[in-house]
Amino acid sequence: xxxxxxxxxxxxxxxxxxxxxxxxxxxxxxxxxxxxxxxxxxxxxxxxxxxxxxxxxxxxxxxxxxxxxxxxxxxxxxxxxxxxxxxxxxxxxxxxxxxxxxxxxxxxxxxxxxxxxxxxxxxxxxxxxxxxxxxxxxxxxxxxxxxxxxxxxxxxxxxxxxxxxxxxxxxxxxxxxxxxxxxxxxxxxxxxxxxxxxxxxxxxxxxxxxxxxxxxxxxxxxxxxxxxxxxxxxxxxxxxxxxxxxxxxxxxxxxxxxxxxxxxxxxxxxxxxxxxxxxxxxxxxxxxxxxxxxxxxxxxxxxxxxxxxxxxxxxxxxxxxxxxxxxxxxxxxxxxxxxxxxxxxxxxxxxxxxxxxxxxxxxxxxxxxxxxxxxxxxxxxxxxxxxxxxxxxxxxxxxxxxxxxxxxxxxxxxxxxxxxxxxxxxxxxxxxxxxxxxxxxxxxxxxxxxxxxxxxxxxxxxxxxxxxxxxxx
Amino acid sequence: xxxxxxxxxxxxxxxxxxxxxxxxxxxxxxxxxxxxxxxxxxxxxxxxxxxxxxxxxxxxxxxxxxxxxxxxxxxxxxxxxxxxxxxxxxxxxxxxxxxxxxxxxxxxxxxxxxxxxxxxxxxxxxxxxxxxxxxxxxxxxxxxxxxxxxxxxxxxxxxxxxxxxxxxxxxxxxxxxxxxxxxxxxxxxxxxxxxxxxxxxxxxxxxxxxxxxxxxxxxxxxxxxxxxxxxxxxxxxxxxxxxxxxxxxxxxxxxxxxxxxxxxxxxxxxxxxxxxxxxxxxxxxxxxxxxxxxxxxxxxxxxxxxxxxxxxxxxxxxxxxxxxxxxxxxxxxxxxxxxxxxxxxxxxxxxxxxxxxxxxxxxxxxxxxxxxxxxxxxxxxxxxxxxxxxxxxxxxxxxxxxxxxxxxxxxxxxxxxxxxxxxxxxxxxxxxxxxxxxxxxxxxxxxxxxxxxxxxxxxxxxxxxxxxxxxxx
Numbered sequence: 012x013x014x015x016x017x018x019x020x021x022x023x024x025x026x027x028x029x030x031x032x033x034x035x036x037x038x039x040x041x042x043x044x045x046x047x048x049x050x051x052x053x054x055x056x057x058x059x060x061x062x063x064x065x066x067x068x069x070x071x072x073x074x075x076x077x078x079x080x081x082x083x084x085x086x087x088x089x090x091x092x093x094x095x096x097x098x099x100x101x102x103x104x105x106x107x108x109x110x111x112x113x114x115x116x117x118x119x120x121x122x123x124x125x126x127x128x129x130x131x132x133x134x135x136x137x138x139x140x141x142x143x144x145x146x147x148x149x150x151x152x153x154x155x156x157x158x159x160x161x162x163x164x165x166x167x168x169x170x171x172x173x174x175x176x177x178x179x180x181x182x183x184x185x186x187x188x189x190x191x192x193x194x195x196x197x198x199x200x201x202x203x204x205x206x207x208x209x210x211x212x213x214x215x216x217x218x219x220x221x222x223x224x225x226x227x228x229x230x231x232x233x234x235x236x237x238x239x240x241x242x243x244x245x246x247x248x249x250x251x252x253x254x255x256x257x258x259x260x261x262x263x264x265x266x267x268x269x270x271x272x273x274x275x276x277x278x279x280x281x282x283x284x285x286x287x288x289x290x291x292x293x294x295x296x297x298x299x300x301x302x303x304x305x306x307x308x309x310x311x312x313x314x315x316x317x318x319x320x321x322x323x324x325x326x327x328x329x330x331x332x333x334x335x336x337x338x339x340x341x342x343x344x345x346x347x348x349x350x351x352x353x354x355x356x357x358x359x360x361x362x363x364x365x366x367x368x369x370x371x372x373x374x375x376x377x378x379x380x381x382x383x384x385x386x387x388x389x390x391x392x393x394x395x396x397x398x399x400x401x402x403x404x405x406x407x408x409x410x411x412x413x414x415x416x417x418x419x420x421x422x423x424x425x426x427x428x429x430x431x432x433x434x435x436x437x438x439x440x441x442x443x444x445x446x447x448x449x450x451x452x453x454x455x456x457x458x459x460x461x462x463x464x465x466x467x468x469x470x471x472x473x474x475x476x477x478x479x480x481x482x483x484x
Numbered sequence: 485x486x487x488x489x490x491x492x493x494x495x496x497x498x499x500x501x502x503x504x505x506x507x508x509x510x511x512x513x514x515x516x517x518x519x520x521x522x523x524x525x526x527x528x529x530x531x532x533x534x535x536x537x538x539x540x541x542x543x544x545x546x547x548x549x550x551x552x553x554x555x556x557x558x559x560x561x562x563x564x565x566x567x568x569x570x571x572x573x574x575x576x577x578x579x580x581x582x583x584x585x586x587x588x589x590x591x592x593x594x595x596x597x598x599x600x601x602x603x604x605x606x607x608x609x610x611x612x613x614x615x616x617x618x619x620x621x622x623x624x625x626x627x628x629x630x631x632x633x634x635x636x637x638x639x640x641x642x643x644x645x646x647x648x649x650x651x652x653x654x655x656x657x658x659x660x661x662x663x664x665x666x667x668x669x670x671x672x673x674x675x676x677x678x679x680x681x682x683x684x685x686x687x688x689x690x691x692x693x694x695x696x697x698x699x700x701x702x703x704x705x706x707x708x709x710x711x712x713x714x715x716x717x718x719x720x721x722x723x724x725x726x727x728x729x730x731x732x733x734x735x736x737x738x739x740x741x742x743x744x745x746x747x748x749x750x751x752x753x754x755x756x757x758x759x760x761x762x763x764x765x766x767x768x769x770x771x772x773x774x775x776x777x778x779x780x781x782x783x784x785x786x787x788x789x790x791x792x793x794x795x796x797x798x799x800x801x802x803x804x805x806x807x808x809x810x811x812x813x814x815x816x817x818x819x820x821x822x823x824x825x826x827x828x829x830x831x832x833x834x835x836x837x838x839x840x841x842x843x844x845x846x847x848x849x850x851x852x853x854x855x856x857x858x859x860x861x862x863x864x865x866x867x868x869x870x871x872x873x874x875x876x877x878x879x880x881x882x883x884x885x886x887x888x889x890x891x892x893x894x895x896x897x898x899x900x901x902x903x904x905x906x907x908x909x910x911x912x913x914x915x916x917x918x919x920x921x922x923x924x925x926x927x928x929x930x931x932x933x934x935x936x937x938x939x940x941x942x943x944x945x946x947x948x949x950x951x952x953x954x955x956x957x
Binding site: 248249251252253254255256257258259260290291292293294299300302303305396398399404405406409413422423424425427430431432434435437446448449478 | 721722724725726727728729730731732733763764765766767772773775776778869871872877878879882886895896897898900903904905907908910919921922951
């Protein structure tokens, strides 16, 4: 149940009054708490249940000159948010919305029913253990925008990290109650670039300013693009071992694609990837054992960018969940409730931006150098992997970690949830690996309960549970 | 509904009368039809439904001197059995009962509920398309026995093939209506040895006798042990790629086990297999994404021999199904209904015989030479693979087929069932490969609908359905 704090209620009333009076306060400077309360989201369209937590949505301007603004949705913890850490969640693509995936079908509390209009409460939302911040990153993604149209054609890793850092600093000004709070960055897929790069930017900023403006404690990435060479080897091996491609194609991929960039591949590699894609047939490469959404029969498999969605690994999974987001987030009343400015809203909201994806600029071949740097900074670093994803599979993550040549601290073993194997884990000096059994590319979508167990252990810094611990509890 | 044929009913009445009169006919020679009708199984204990087909169970003596007798259960096709082929189904181990697996949890019509007492009709039984013969093979397995106790300690591939050939010849004498019927041999796991070896024995017998006593048309094996070297490579690669074992163990397996026999491995290899098994944790290696039966928490993973059972890939799957068989087939009234001779019945019926497994004699390192011979004999040969089995995984089957160096006739592609990818297929000159997506070691257990589609296409000799064909139908 929602319990209002009275100071906020008062500010509310003032704001509501101001809106009724025709925005008379529009030119009056607003304090952080006022803007915070302006961003507060009240009941959402299709929300048939009450919630115990506050949540906020709006923009943070990350570059005044260009007019670049990142859209965020911030969900406080379900209970006692002041005692809980702050988590940022980022989706990949490049070009995909963290609202579409992270919030609406993975770790967020508000999930969308098949009618595209009604919400239901995700019982495994990560806001059970943390305050969660979702941002549409970079500009051109989801509701994030730039007034400089060329910005949308010049996105890349460097500016994404820089704008995200600016976002966080300004966001903490708006939410001063989270200044100094334990902060963790999480994400999946191409966010395997964003997350360590942003972590690195924060560490550098803190060192330069000699104050911990952002109290970064660690980061965790899932099915993360990490190192093009090793990730490619892993993809090809996984596709062959799982029986998805022919011997001939496997050989050709290893011959023509192993040293390619994931984002900027050669024509000869692309043509073999097309053959591989045709051989896969109409499966969801992001979750190879689940059925596809019937609406997506003729789909192209673009690696990393989620152009389609499929699957059914637990009884409740709906392979068309992405389509429901498209309906919901295009509803004018939903956009209004989320404080989307209609002047800057996309004409049609999409889960992923083709423009951002196809015009992506700088994308280093590896972020392992960032890992090497950050492992020594004392951050907690976890890499997880849904083991039925063929896009950045468990083999890729294993090859990438192996390339770091870290000493093993605790050996490979199964971890457990409710007496069943939830996956496998190995702890290295400075890095922990955790796989999630039977989960695809979007781990919290297919295995929400296991994903919640994962983040709980990540936040507490403890090893994943063994069978014994589960039996003892 | 069962429609009696009147000639048989008459024989029945005579038999029933004879039984009432205290077996006065016991010493009177019985014709084949009389023995056939003596073997007829009437309503089974716990059978709460009627069936449209006749079925029979009993023994065929395969060696008079030693007193070796193989137990069989024969299920006629649900409709028009006279028009349908005859299929033999064999399970592996060595030492596992085809009644326990093939009949009661895979392709047979009578499956057992969790109470161990009640039956239900398998809606995907292969007797929709064929008459199915299950045999407990060799002696010492299930209800098959030998009066020469040393026989139980001296089983091996050669005698199994020889006894099975004798069985078939004598069985066809008892069931003359099946003489000349199109005949196919099918099976899984260690039956990857039995099936081609028995096929070879039949081909040789037919050549020697210059008559087609057994009208063998082809064979089909699933997750079949084929070639120790290539199968081992495939197992190790699959276990690493699926994220089940550590890097270290993967390297050690390849170093110490690659040239080992599956059945008779060295101590050093066994010790690494033990480490691998510990690393797997409490999963079912026969179906790596399904939950385990809670009763089987401390289970040893003995490769090939099914010492435990687990899983849940479709909603209806019961991971404890094997335990229900143990209850049911130990019921005296069930054994009586199946014509088990209490004098020769095991004191406790088991799904698999430890004695047979541990004392197994001859087991060639490869049966690829048998394939090479039989491919040229014009038999239809199919190899299928449930692609979530880690015991004889899809990688093993691919390596073994590659070792045959057969020309490709139709390229690798996905096949479809109800618009979803059912698996992948490639057709070689003389051999067809078919994988079944999301199925474990016992393909028809986890994916019964796909398995029925598989056998239908095998029997008709047609390629697995493409998406287009499905859409057109």
